[in-house]
Amino acid sequence: MLDKNLTEFLEQGLAIHIGTRNERLQPNGGRVTAVRVEDEGRHIVAFIPKAAHHGVLDDLQSNGQAALSCTRPADDRAVQVKGEFVSMRDADPNEEKFAVAQWEGFLKQLDLIGLPGASTGTWTMWPCVAVKIRVTALFSQTPGPDAGAVLT
Amino acid sequence: MSRLGLEQMASCFQGLVPAMFFTCSKDGIPNAAFLSHVDYVDPTHVALSFQFFNKSRRNIAENPQALIRVIDPDTNQGYAMRLKYEKSETSGPIFDRMNLRIEAIASYAGLKGIFKLKAADIYLVESVERVPEEPGVKEQRWSPRSGRPDAVFTMKALQDLSMRINTATSLDALLETILSGLKEYFGFSHSMIALVAEKPNTLVTIASRGYPEGGVGAEVQFGEGIIGVVAEAQKPIRISGLLRGMLHANAARKRALDRGLRPDRGGVKLPGLQNPASQLGVPLVVRGELVGVLCLESETPYRFHEEDKTSIELLGSYLAIAIQNMQLQEAGEHGEDSVDEVPARAAAAGNGSSRREITYYRSEEVVMLDGEYLIRSLPARILWKLLQTLKREGRAEFTNRELRLDKSLNLPDYKDNLETRLLLLRRRLEEKGGCVRIVPRGRGRFAVEVGCEVELVERA
Numbered sequence: 001m002l003d004k005n006l007t008e009f010l011e012q013g014l015a016i017h018i019g020t021r022n023e024r025l026q027p028n029g030g031r032v033t034a035v036r037v038e039d040e041g042r043h044i045v046a047f048i049p050k051a052a053h054h055g056v057l058d059d060l061q062s063n064g065q066a067a068l069s070c071t072r073p074a075d076d077r078a079v080q081v082k083g084e085f086v087s088m089r090d091a092d093p094n095e096e097k098f099a100v101a102q103w104e105g106f107l108k109q110l111d112l113i114g115l116p117g118a119s120t121g122t123w124t125m126w127p128c129v130a131v132k133i134r135v136t137a138l139f140s141q142t143p144g145p146d147a148g149a150v151l152t
Numbered sequence: 153m154s155r156l157g158l159e160q161m162a163s164c165f166q167g168l169v170p171a172m173f174f175t176c177s178k179d180g181i182p183n184a185a186f187l188s189h190v191d192y193v194d195p196t197h198v199a200l201s202f203q204f205f206n207k208s209r210r211n212i213a214e215n216p217q218a219l220i221r222v223i224d225p226d227t228n229q230g231y232a233m234r235l236k237y238e239k240s241e242t243s244g245p246i247f248d249r250m251n252l253r254i255e256a257i258a259s260y261a262g263l264k265g266i267f268k269l270k271a272a273d274i275y276l277v278e279s280v281e282r283v284p285e286e287p288g289v290k291e292q293r294w295s296p297r298s299g300r301p302d303a304v305f306t307m308k309a310l311q312d313l314s315m316r317i318n319t320a321t322s323l324d325a326l327l328e329t330i331l332s333g334l335k336e337y338f339g340f341s342h343s344m345i346a347l348v349a350e351k352p353n354t355l356v357t358i359a360s361r362g363y364p365e366g367g368v369g370a371e372v373q374f375g376e377g378i379i380g381v382v383a384e385a386q387k388p389i390r391i392s393g394l395l396r397g398m399l400h401a402n403a404a405r406k407r408a409l410d411r412g413l414r415p416d417r418g419g420v421k422l423p424g425l426q427n428p429a430s431q432l433g434v435p436l437v438v439r440g441e442l443v444g445v446l447c448l449e450s451e452t453p454y455r456f457h458e459e460d461k462t463s464i465e466l467l468g469s470y471l472a473i474a475i476q477n478m479q480l481q482e483a484g485e486h487g488e489d490s491v492d493e494v495p496a497r498a499a500a501a502g503n504g505s506s507r508r509e510i511t512y513y514r515s516e517e518v519v520m521l522d523g524e525y526l527i528r529s530l531p532a533r534i535l536w537k538l539l540q541t542l543k544r545e546g547r548a549e550f551t552n553r554e555l556r557l558d559k560s561l562n563l564p565d566y567k568d569n570l571e572t573r574l575l576l577l578r579r580r581l582e583e584k585g586g587c588v589r590i591v592p593r594g595r596g597r598f599a600v601e602v603g604c605e606v607e608l609v610e611r612a
Contacts, residue, residue, distance in 0.1 A: 017221070019184030021176040026234075027219045029174035029184055031285065051285035054232065069172070069184035080207075082181065115169065119228050124285045139207070141185060147206050 001135040002041030006079065006151070010035055010044070010070050013105015018046055018131075019067040020059035028055040033125040034102035035068065044068065044081055044135055047091055047099045047128035057129060060085040066133050069141060073109040078141035079151065083133035091128040100126060156231070156280040158195050161224065164231065165192040167253070167391070169223040173200070175211035183207050190222060191250050193274060198235070199246050201254065202271040209273075212237045218275065221283065229288025235275035247272040252389050256378040256433070305463035309337040314470060322592075323478045324575050327359035330446075330471060335361060340448045342425055345436075346372055346379050347444035347475070347572055350530045350564070355383055355445060358576055360423045367423025368579040369527055379445045382433035386442055388464050389433045390456045430455035434464055436472035443472045443479075482571035508587050511609040512536040521584055531577040533561050538600045539588070539608055552596045574598065 002010065016032035033047045046068060048056065060066060064085035071078040091099065103125050110120075138151040173187040185208045191199040200220075202209055212218060216237035223230050241247045251269045258268060313333040320326035327345055334340040342362035346355035353374040360367050374384040382389050428449040436443040446468065448456070456464070511520045512532065518525065519532040527535065534555060542548055552570055556563060563570060578590040587604040 015186070017172045017174075017184045019174040019176075019182040021180060021182045024217075025176045025178070025180060025215050026217050027174035027176045027182055029172060029182075029219055029221065030283075031172075031221075031230075049285040053284055063180065065180055065182055067182045067184045069186070071186055076186075078186065080184070120286075122228060122287050122289055123230075124287070143188075143204070147204055 001138065002037050002044065002081075006138070007037040007041060009072070009077075009079065010037060010081075011102065012072070013102045013107075013109065015069075015071045015073055015106060015109075016046070017069045018048065018056055019069065020056045021063070021065060022055060022059050023062060028059055030054040030056050031125075032068065033128050034099035035070070036098065038132075042135060043086065044083065044133050046131045046133060047095070048131055049125050050090075050127050050129055051124040057088065057131070060088065060131060066131075068133070071141070073106075073115075074112045076143055078143075080139040080141045081133075081135055082137040082139070083135045086132040086134050088129055088131045091126075091130040095128075095130065096126055099128060156282070158192060158198070158277060158280065161222070161231065161280070162192060163224050163226045164222040165190050165198070166225065168225040171223075172221040173208055174219040174221075175208045176215055176217065177207075177211045178214040183211055187220070189250065189253065190220065191246065191272070193246055196277055197238070197274055198233070198277055199241075199250060199272040199274050201250055201269055202240065202273050203254065203269055212273070223286070224288060227288030228286070230283035230286025231280055232283050233280050234278045236278055238274050238276050240271040240273050242271050246274070248385070248387070252381055252385055252387060253391060255375070256381040256389050256391060256431075305338065305460040305467070307463075310463060310467060310470075312337045313467075317471075317474050320474075320478070323475070323482055323571055324578075324592075326474060326478050327575075330474075331359055331361040334448065340450070342428075342449040344379075344423055344447050345444055345475075346370075346383075346447070347569075348383075348442055350569075350573070355379060356576060357423065358444075358572065358579070363423035363425075365423050366579075366583045368583055369576060370423065371528075378431050378433040379447050382435050382445045382447075383442055386435045386437050386440075388435060388468060389431075390460075390464070391431045425449045425451060432456045432464065434468040434471075436468055436475060438469075438472045438476045441476075443476050446471060479569060479572055483568070506587070506604040507607065508604050509607045509609060510539060510588070511611060513611050515612055524584075526584060527577060527580045530561070530563070531573045531580070534573065535577055535581075536610075537561060538590075539606065542600055542602065543606075543608060548599050548601065549593065550598055550600065552598075 016035055017029055018032050019027060019029040021027050030048065030052045033049055035047070036045045038045060066083050066085060068081040068083070069078065070081065107120065140149045140151055141147055167189040171187045171190045173185050175183045177183070185206065187200055189201050193199050218235040218237065220233045220235055221230060222233065247269065250272050254269045313330070316333045317326065317329050320329045330345065331343050334343050344357050344360035344363070344367065346357045349356040349371065351371070355372045357367050357370045357372070372379045372383070374380050378389055378391065429452055430450040432448040434446040436446060509522055513520070516528070517532050518528045519535055520526055537558065537560065538550060552574070555561060555570060556568065574590065581588050581590060587602070588606065589601045589603070591599045591601055593599050
């Protein structure tokens with residue numbers, strides 16, 4: 001589902017958010033520290049800060065629907081990954097280096113567009129919950145008339 | 153109702169940090185998307201820009217519930233706002249305000265007609281909560297107490313500027329005083345003033361500061377770039393996240409061009425920072441009449457603040473009156489001084505042996521200097537007249553009055569702005585090296601000085 005190019009794009013350090021919804025179809029959402037593509041692109045693991053209390057984890061366990069928006073700030077190239085919840089666990093301390101490196105990649109992107117990435121130093125992006133999602137669809141989300149087009 | 157007041161979150165609505173917009177379709181599929189701008193409407197409502205009929209917008213049509221995440225750029229505190237869609241507006245003050253910003257960015261990116269606001273979607277804010285994983289710093293990074301890195305609009309600065317402006321005795325000096333005062337009292341290093349040109353719906357830059365290229369004489373059509381959009385709307389525009397907005401627009405542009413869509417016209421070549429992060433356009437309007445536009449640029453992303461709005465409008469009104477008064481004063485001084493005792497004649501640049509070709513294209517009313525564009529329209533007609541007279545009669549001294557009476561120049565009967573055009577011509581000649589110069593010789597008089605051999609060529 002997620003090929004090599006898309007995997008490289010997603011794992012380089014992007015602005016990543018996860019969107020979910022509750023049983024009343026109220027949307028919830030929050031920031032994601034990092035993602036990792038697994039199982040030859042069939043699954044994606046989202047590292048969600050444990051400090052967050054936005055209902056996302058409850059939503060995932062109750063109905064499983066998820067949307068990951070992944071945007072590269074420097075040029076606004078963006079991809080939306082739709083998927084279904086598979087499992088969640090506390091992220092392993094061994095995964096911290098990988099996740100923090102990706103987050104720092106995102107902060108460097110912010111610096112490129114004149115937003116000081118270092119000013120996010122108060123944010124709590126680790127420890128995380130690792131949420132495994134089965135990829136069901138991919139869409140381009142780069143601004144413009146083709147936003148929303150299906151990626152194959 | 154919200155526990156936190158939207159009024160205290162003004163910094164979140166400057167467009168500096170993009171917002172995240174979460175929606176859900178009626179069949180339960182969530183969606184997450186960046187949103188370039190959230191606009192404050194009133195203490196219980198915000199407006200979101202609707203530019204493309206994307207998935208978020210389709211979801212809202214099916215299910216009016218939404219969640220938005222914003223960041224306060226002053227403190228870096230994250231907020232989650234639960235929203236409910238109420239209505240879309242395609243006209244009115246909220247739409248106009250959002251549209252101006254988008255128009256300016258679109259025009260800059262050469263995307264007019266593609267990157268545009270379809271509607272301002274109005275949402276009820278049902279709740280606002282601080283996001284626990286994105287805590288901000290306690291003190292605002294740029295609060296007046298902590299000391300903002302740049303100067304801001306203060307009454308003291310406005311007072312200092314106005315006192316200095318009052319000492320100017322000519323339009324030339326006034327424009328220089330304004331721009332130098334904006335740097336000295338407000339800390340704005342990059343600024344320009346464009347005045348209404350002879351050609352309809354056109355402005356021309358008459359003065360600039362902080363740009364190596366100068367850029368005097370650059371023309372701007374109404375509706376193009378921040379200056380043109382400000383001129384057309386006669387309203388100030390403050391863009392905080394210009395770089396972000398440009399990236400967003402450029403991404404859209406690339407997609408649009410890939411699909412064969414063509415923008416209306418290319419970008420406007422003006423003096424400007426290569427990567428401006430903030431821009432401010434201030435219309436200079438007197439009794440409903442547009443005199444010109446003041447444009448300020450900064451490489452600081454969050455340079456112009458919401459609380460500066462009133463001061464900015466006040467500044468614009470004051471500068472407009474000062475410029476128009478000086479234009480009228482100079483135009484009304486029909487009597488000429490006696491010729492000043494000519495000081496040691498400042499020779500025009502050049503050693504007299506260099507040779508320059510000045511070509512006048514009559515049908516286009518354009519003067520070229522050595523094949524490069526120099527000036528057009530009325531200033532071009534004036535220059536050509538002066539140079540021909542100098543060559544034919546050997547006369548180098550002229551009066552504004554004789555130009556006004558010269559029917560061949562086709563000056564407008566009403567408000568010809570001759571002095572402004574002469575100033576523009578003088579500055580353009582200076583920018584081009586000063587081989588030919590126009591030198592004031594007292595009230596209503598000037599001289600043409602030529603410091604090189606000039607060949608005059610006239611073409612149809």
